[in-house]
């Protein structure tokens with residue numbers, strides 16, 4: 143086991159049931175600041191449920207989730223909502239943009255909801271839209287964009303309010319191979335340059351290649367941890383080695 147005192151985000155002994163059916167069984171995980179961790183495993187293995195519990199979207203039936211010293215599992219629904227809006231970003235497999243808003247308003251939504259003025263929100267959202275090569279669509283409605291472009295807008299929305307952690311749940315599931323690699327690279331490069339922590343779920347084992355550390359779930363249990371051999375070496379971030387869990391930047395246990 144398990145988590146280290148310096149972990150930014152950690153969970154211990156998580157159990158979660160969907161309508162009486164177990165989805166997580168005694169899963170523990172620790173993630174350090176600035177780390178990119180992938181959660182892999184077959185369909186239905188509990189990846190989305192784990193991201194849900196870590197991000198405060200779901201409350202575990204048993205176990206604890208701590209973020210930056212805050213017991214997420216013990217917060218009220220409104221406090222969890224505030225935490226998610228302020229400190230976390232979320233990218234799912236579908237962009238889920240609001241069709242009546244422009245692209246920049248969609249990307250700026252977390253900023254606007256937290257009270258940032260429109261001009262400043264537009265500036266910050268615009269910077270990310272430019273970085274993600276969709277800046278030219280800032281004044282368009284999402285319906286004018288291709289799916290892959292809308293997904294980049296969703297990534298800009300997840301990053302524009304400078305979150306501490308971005309959770310990405312199958313962010314490339316609906317993209318073709320070339321676009322998949324590009325989107326993943328964009329997300330991870332942006333995260334590394336801004337020292338944003340990323341927890342990335344995918345059933346595609348190749349996605350683990352962009353992470354510092356990979357965690358595998360099967361049937362709601364963690365079955366091992368591995369470090370991709372081609373994990374990017376980055377300053378201040380130690381790529382863990384197989385079997386070196388005690389010294390690794392992310393540690394997991396069931």
Ligand SMILES: Nc1ncnc2c1ncn2[C@@H]1O[C@H](COP(=O)(O)OP(=O)(O)OP(=O)(O)O)[C@@H](O)[C@H]1O
Pocket residue numbers: 160161163164165183184185186187188189190191192345
């Ligand atoms: N809302 C729900 N209601 C009932 N059962 C659910 C619900 N969400 C997930 N489950 C079940 O919980 C288990 C874990 O699901 P989860 O979505 O966390 O796995 P996953 O690894 O993310 O799967 P996928 O790769 O298909 O998204 C599965 O057996 C799934 O069928």
